[in-house]
Amino acid sequence: MEAKWVSVKQAYEQPIGSLLKVRGWVRSRRDSKGVSFIELNDGSRFKSLQIVVEAGVVPEELLRQVTTGACIEAIGTLVESPAPKQPVELKLHQLHLYGTADPETYPMQKKGHSFEYLREIAHLRVRGNTFGAVFRVRNALAYAIHQFFQERDFLYVHTPIITGSDCEGAGAMFRVTTLDLENPPRTPDGRIDFSQDFFSRPTYLTVSGQLEAEALALAFGKVYTFGPTFRAENSNTPRHLAEFWMVEPEMAFYELEDNANLAEEFLKYIIGYVLNHCEEDLEFFHQRIDNTVLETLQHVAESPFERITYTDAIRILQAASRSWEFPPVWGNDLQTEHERYLTEEYFKKPVIVTDYPKEIKAFYMRLNDDGRTVRAMDVLVPRVGEIIGGSQREERYEVLLQRIRELGLNEHDYWWYLDLRKYGTAPHSGFGLGFERMLMYVTGMKNIRDVIPFPRTPGNAEF
RNA sequence: UCCUGGGUAGCUCAAUGGGCAGAGCGGGUGGCUGUUAACCACCAGGUUGCAGGUUCGAGUCCUGCCCCAGGAGCCA
CATH class of the missing domain: 3.30.930.10 (Bira Bifunctional Protein; Domain 2)
Incomplete structure (x- = not known):
């Protein structure tokens, strides 16, 4: 039976026992004796999907690389979760690692960050x-x-x-030009000659x-x-x-x-x-x-x-x-x-x-x-x-x-x-x-x- | 642009009157456990925003600059 590729959001709506394939980014991994838990989020909804990895299903070398921020594909069976925090979880059969995320340098941590800091990593903050x-x-x-x-x-x-048109003369505008700013063409009276600009006139980004x-x-x-x-x-x-x-x-x-x-x-x-x-x-x-x-x-x-x-x-x-x-x-x-x-x-x-x-x-x-x-x-x-x-x-x-x-x-x-x-x-x-x-x-x-x-x-x- | 407060470990912050630069989190290693902000132990981690000055000695005091936040103005 072919596993059905679904989003995390869709996974929660599948019947128990479905064989599913989900792809996304790892929020965290917690290891216990004989079992590991991966929180997988793909942005499709707020809640992540818990993936349960029983011992021996995945080589230990591979599992070690499944760290916060890594991108994986997980194929498994949707089962009822024995724990109260989630109704269902995915019991893993197969795992594919698309991309690792070195935990020593990955800037998004499991715990809270200030918004000021997150602005500096706007390309990654969207994963939180x-x-x-x-x-x-x-x-x-x-x-x-x-x-x-x-x-x-x-x-x-x-x-x-x-x-x-500068609309209402209200806000200051950004100029749009292809003139050479180092050496713009000049009119006889020494002003910048916008008639030689791309649009043959001064232009701006709209306000x-x-x-x-x-x-x-x-x-x-x-x-x-x-x-x-x-x-x-x-x-x-x-x-x-x-x-x-x-x-x-x-x-x-x-x-x-x-x-x-x-x-x-x-x-x-x-x-x-x-x-x-x-x-x-x-x-x-x-x-x-x-x-x-x-x-x-x-x-x-x-x-x-x-x-x-x-x-x-x-x-x-x-x-x-x-x-x-x-x-x-x-x-x-x-x-x-x-x-x-x-x-x-x-x-x-x-x-x-x-x-x-x-x-x-x-x-x-x-x-x-x-x-x-x-x-x-x-x-x-x-x-x-x-x-x-x-x-x-x-x-x-x-x-x-x-x-x-x-x-x-x-x-x-x-x-x-x-x-x-x-x-x-x-x-x-x-x-x-x-x-x-x-x-x-x-x-x-x-x-x-x-x-x-x-x-x-x-x-x-x-x- | 103006006013105010900041800038110290990857992150969040401490550090008496100028006198050995620290903690928590995160990370690594080991342990424990169907875990869920997991827990316990140990380890690593620093050009204190930049440049100059005062001093025996500066994270701390002085000058200039850069950056961030909040408030104001302008506005949506």
């Missing part, structure tokens, strides 16, 4: 419990995001990674696909992007990456209320999905990373979000009986301490803040009739702060042009964006979700560098 769980949840979250939008007839669109997504929304109605974005800011915090993934839906005929409704429904959906599909991994996060994670997620999935205007938020903050490092003043952006107070202490749930002063928001946000505020919305969640930022877009040509000029932007750079208001304009809205921040929220992980496989931060692009 925590990062296995993180990246399985990451996968589930990505899948849930696509499913949410696909079920609602959104079109998944792909906006450019390399762009010539957002929003502007292009708007163009697509004004053809397809409802679209979303899900791709990498780049910020060259020198931000050294547990919440910032130079390269991160963003989800950006954009909807024609949606006003701010529709936008907020969608954002709330969206967050509840993807959290609900993860709660239903990643139980084992979430249980680990709950026990070992953050013991509030499960109840927080359940709470968010069930209870309605609070919605307030920026102006009301300032009033609440000013009335709070506590001191601020930055006293809240109408016209200033909300500080981290303000956001946390609102979502963690005052409301104790996610809060959607809308209608911010125009001075602190981007040029493309729709101006309210009061002339002072714009139709912006930020979704704030406990522990992470701002997780979604969005707005109703300014669809009126003259108003948009006026805003571009007010802010000293070059209107010629936005010719096509203005065209969208000139030809068949429509009210429309959208928002952006930082995928890694969402993942931090869902897993309870404290540092964004630990929810992306190979983080890019200032001074760090190893791997």
Whole structure:
């Protein structure tokens, strides 16, 4: 009888007595008199499979090389386990060693490591419990995001990674060039001549696909992007990456209320999905990373979000009986301490803040009739702060042009964006979700560098 | 980028007022045991982040630099 090749996850679902073949990496080996136990994990689920090696089944020389980190193939019979820690185990018949891992130098040990240390071995940390769980949840979250939008007839669109427009002049951008940096071509007045560059103009890595997504929304109605974005800011915090993934839906005929409704429904959906599909991994996060994670997620999935205007938020903050490092003043952006107070202490749930002063928001946000505020919305969640930022877009040509000029932007750079208001304009809205921040929220992980496989931060692009 | 705290064995950390650099874990060897963060004994393991300075003597004090973390700003 041919052994059936299955994953560890599948192995747990096979009938007792099945002849199985599993392949994976050794977490540990424990020897007893006459019997050895191998913990085998292949990433298919949190739990490993215990492989029981009775004396004489495998040459001792071979078994000695089955150490933490080694890669093996095990063929054996699935049997009930006499010990309480696992329902089944694999009684070994044959063992093949794919690759050894010298225990003297293999950097992953059986016991706990600091996350700081594990970042230095990002290529190996994925074989451990925590990062296995993180990246399985990451996968589930990505899948849930696509499913949410696909079920609602959104079109998944792909906006450019390399762009010539610096979007909102917001974050610092990474330049993309093929010019010889040692000796770049110069214009007569001594500046670098980008007309000789690959794209015949200065180009950058995108900081957002929003502007292009708007163009697509004004053809397809409802679209979303899900791709990498780049910020060259020198931000050294547990919440910032130079390269991160963003989800950006954009909807024609949606006003701010529709936008907020969608954002709330969206967050509840993807959290609900993860709660239903990643139980084992979430249980680990709950026990070992953050013991509030499960109840927080359940709470968010069930209870309605609070919605307030920026102006009301300032009033609440000013009335709070506590001191601020930055006293809240109408016209200033909300500080981290303000956001946390609102979502963690005052409301104790996610809060959607809308209608911010125009001075602190981007040029493309729709101006309210009061002339002072714009139709912006930020979704704030406990522990992470701002997780979604969005707005109703300014669809009126003259108003948009006026805003571009007010802010000293070059209107010629936005010719096509203005065209969208000139030809068949429509009210429309959208928002952006930082995928890694969402993942931090869902897993309870404290540092964004630990929810992306190979983080890019200032001074760090190893791997 | 600013503020604060760090950098000592493979990892996590100790080391009085400047006076012989240590422990736990991990690793090796041996023992014991259907084990599961296994247990017991022994052994190996160090350019104290880098460069300079003060001193009879520096992990410890001084100067400069590098790196890491947390907080802030920017933001998602």
